[in-house]
Amino acid sequence: MSGPGEAWTVQRLARTLKERVEAEFPATWVRGELVGVKRYPSGHLYFSLRDELAKVDCTMWRSAAARLRAPLEEGSEVFALGSPSVWEERTALRFNVAQVLPAAAVGATTQQVERIKQRLLADGLLDPGRKRPLPRYPARIAVITSTAGAAVRDVITVARRRWPAVELVVIGAAVQGEQAPAEIVAAFATLCRLDGLDLCIVGRGGGSKEDLAAFNDEAVCRAIAACPVPVISAVGHEVDVTLADLVADLRAATPSQAAEFALPDGRDVVDRLGVIDATLRRLMTERLARRSDRLERTRDRMANALAARLRAAERRLQAIAVTLSPALERHVRLPRERLARVAGRLRPAIDRRLARDSAEVTRLAASLNALSPLRVLGRGYALPRDDDGTVLRRVAEFRPGRRFTLTVSDGTVPARVEDA
Amino acid sequence: MTDKQETLGDDLTRLEEIVRRLEDNELALEDALALFEEGVGRLKTAQSRLAQAEIRVMQVLKESGGEAPPRLEPLDG
DSSP, X not given: OOOGGGOOOHHHHHHHHHHHHHHHOOOEEEEEEEEEEEEOTTSOEEEEEEXXXXXXXXXXOHHHHTTOSSOOOTTOEEEEEEEEEEETTTTEEEEEEEEEEEHHHHHHHHHHHHHHHHHHHHTTTTOGGGOXXXXXXXXXXXXXXXXXXXXXXHHHHHXXXXXXXXXXXEEEOOOSSTTHHHHHHHHHHHHHXXXXXXXXXXXXXXXXXXXXXXXXXXXXXXXXXXXXXXXEEEOSOSSOOOHHHHHSSEEESSHHHHHHHHSOOHHHHHHHXXXXXXXXXXXXXXXXXXXXXXXXXXXXXXXXXXXXXXHHHHHHHHHHHHHHHHHHIIIIIHHHHHHHHHHHHHHHHHHHHHHHHHHHHHHHXXXXXXXXXXXXXXXXXOEEEOTTOOBOOSGGGOOTTOEEEEEETTEEEEEEOOOO | OOTTSOOHHHHHHHHHHHHXXXXXXXXXXXXXXXXXXXXXXXXXXXXXXXXXXXXXXXEEOTTOOSSSOOOEEEOOO
8 A cells, every 4th residue: 555645646547547447358249228329520429338237338439430330229229349448537437339230130130030940849840850851863953042143053063963864943032132031932932833843952152141041031941841842951151050951851051062962973873773784684693593493493393202102102002912812812703703603504594494485486476377367368358447547347437438548468458438 | 844754763763673672582483574674674764864864954934923833944054
């Protein structure tokens, strides 16, 4: 502690404080509410920044004030970049401000993006399960981007190198500025009316962070989610991830990378075709070889089986023959011999019987002959018969004019009754 | 719009499937032969398609709105 003899002047105190404060504080961003904004004729701006607990007086010199994009708005929330100093005349602390940004342009943007993200999340649009696989060999790809930008050219270059068997359909849309969200959404509506699409790339070439706003737009995100074909986002920023990237089926850093992801490499495909060719032939050769092996094996098996069955049948036959011999003796040979003996005795008996019967027949025939009407006719009688062969016995049956036959001993004679 | 034309991608997808099916030992010989024949044909088509492939770049005409498919024109550059 110093004695009164060593007392400082006020100015020394003020200057010392100023020097210490300025040395101690580099330029700092401070956030607060703007109050008491005054513009002096000199062009300098005076105002205060405050929050609930503290307040600091600020000065913005003419040179800095001239760079403001918009007039400072009383009561608005701002970010102010500045460094503290001491105004010697009053030994009062002042915050010398070099730059002011409305919080709406900075803080509010990130807050709003966060709110949109929460809504997308709540609707399940950020669900990893929603990510669709990319087609392996896309034939038609929509590219939504600015026709003026480098993105289209980059995609074409990669496509020409990797997979020229593709058709690119460019749907022009502004990708930065106020119109961008509406134009991108409209481009997705146009896409829905295109036939035969396999894939969509939406994006832009590289740029500053503010330019990404369209890809954090809620309507754009929802259009991407509703797209009928898988979407690759290519916002052209290595570091920043936009909401569009989160909703897209795949995020690429740049349009070139999107095309790399989207398209197979033609050289790989040529190799693959060669492999398929070889595989087809190998599979077929193997199959045919296997088939002919199997045929041969089948033939051998059949021959073996047949031979085995033949041998078995032969063995059985032999076995039967062996057991059959006594049976044969009993059932076949003995009865046959008996039959022969019986037949020997039977023959004379039959002969005798036949001779007797023959004599009997001769005798009966003789007596039959004596009774025959033919014998009577032989003696001069005639037999009248009508057409049916009925014998006419009475005069009444001989009506005048009737025809009949007369049977005599050696045949028939047609006859007719005389008219009366 | 003739978008249902077969593409190189269709050839490749079908070829992969043919190979996969031929690898199945249960397949009847007749079916295998038919697949093999188709595979060889597809292979030729795919190779010539690949050799002749020429990138096409179209752009949607700005004024084409409405319900109908948008009108396209070749994009220069």
